[in-house]
Amino acid sequence: MPIHKNSIIPLTIESLSSDGSGVAHYEGKAVFVPATAPGDVLNARIVKDMGRYSFAIVEEMLQPSPAHIEPDCPVCKPCGGCCFRHLNYETEARAKQSFVEDAFRRIGGLDTPVLPILPSPLEERYRNKVQFPVGLDAEGHVIAGFYAGRTHRIVPYADCKLQPSELNQIAAFVCEFMEAHGIAPYQEEKHTGLVRHIFLRKGWHSGEILVCLVVNGRKLPHAQELCAALTEQFPVIRSIVLNVNRQKTNVITGLESISLYGPGYIEDTLCGVPVRLGPLSFYQVNTPAAEQLYGVARQFAQLEPGDTLLDLYCGMGTIGLSMAADCKELIGVEIIPEAVESAKLNAAAMGVENARFFCADAGKAAAKLADEGLRPDVVCLDPPRKGCDEATLNAVIAMGPRRIVMVSCNPATAARDCRYLADRGYRPLRAQPADLFPRTKHCECVIELVREN
C-alpha cells in the first residue's frame, strides 16, 4: 500500500541507517527519518514514497529518546555534514559498530567477528584538514562554508566544530582580504572568477599550518600582501600555496601547485613516521584516531623479521613505514606522484633503508610484481572508498601472502572485497571498526585475513 505524500504517521525510531537517518517501520514498511535517534517517538510527515520504503521528516517530536541531544551547531541541518550531531556520542559509536556488522553479514554474507569499536579520542575539532568552497552571499559578500546536502549552495558558518577554530579564523581572514582587495570567488555556473576553495591543513603534533588557495588561474592579485597579513596574524602558518585548477570539475584540487610563502608543505608525524604534507597527498584527517587504527593494522600484520610487506594504496607511506622495523623489506605502491615522493622522503627522514616505493596503479603493479616472482608474506590494502578492483585482488591472491590486512573507510566495499578474498582462500578472522569521523556518517575499519592453507 503506498503511503501518500504529506500523510502524518506515528513512528518509533528503531535504529540508524548508514546514511545517518533514523529507521522505523509503518505497516511493515521501512521509513527513513533524518535527524532522529533510536527510541524517539514522533509524528512524521511522508515526503516521498518509494514503494518498498518511504522518506519522512519530523512533524512533531512526541518523546525524544535519552540518546537525542540538542545539536550544538546552528547550521547542522542545512549543512548536512554532521548527520549525527543530534546524538550522544555513545549512540553514534554503537550505530557505527552496527554498520560494520551489517555490512559483513548482509553484503559480505560473512560471520566475521566484529570487535568493539575504537571511539575517536576527540569528538570535536579533530580534523587536520578542511576544504572550504568560496562564493558570494545574497548581499555580494565573500563567504566560505560547506555545501548544503546534495547542492552547491554554500552554507557559511564562522566556527564549524569539526576542525580547530584557528582554521575557521584563517578562512574568514582570507574572505575579508578577498573582499577588501576585490578578488573574485569562482562562479561554477559561469566558470568565471578566481578563488574556488580555501584548503587548510594543520599538523596535529607540529601545529604547523598550510594555507592553499585553489584558483581558476595561475596568479593571485596582492599575493605578497596576503602572505604578509596572514603570517603576521597567524605565525604558525609555515606555507602558503596556490593550487591551479582551471577545469570545469567537482574535483577540488588541480595537479599544479605554486608556492607563495615557505617550502610549500608542512611537517608532522603519524605513528612516529615523519610526514611532509602538501595539498595533494591523501592523509588521514583525524591523527590521534588514525594512530590507533594503524596500531591495530600493525598488530593484525604479525610481521616477522624475515618478511616482505607489500603496502598497496600506500599514500605517503605511513602505514608501511610504521611497520618497516618489523620486517625485512617494504614495498609501497601509490598512484599520486606527490605522495610517492613524500613516501621516499619520509623513509629517508626515518633512516629506513629497506623500503621501495612505486608510482603506479595498485592492480597493475601487483600483477607485474607477481609476474616477476614477488611473494610478499603480508599485504596491506588501504583503497579509496570504492574498494579494490578485482584485478588488484586477483594479483594479491596470485602472490599468496600469509596474511592480508585491509584498511577501509567504507565498510560496504570492505565486506564485498573480503567476500571475494574469502571465496579464494583468505578467511577474514576479525574486523576492528574505528571512528575517525565523529558526528559524520563515516566509519573506518581494519580487517585481518589469513590464508587458509
Ligand SMILES: C[S@@+](CC[C@H](N)C(=O)[O-])C[C@H]1O[C@@H](n2cnc3c(N)ncnc32)[C@H](O)[C@@H]1O
Ligand atoms: C585511503 S587512502 C590510503 C593512503 C595511505 N595508506 C594512508 O593511510 O595514508 C587511498 C590511497 O590510494 C590511492 N589510490 C587510489 N587509486 C589508486 C590506484 N588505482 N592505485 C594505487 N593507488 C591508488 C590514493 O591516491 C590514496 O593515497
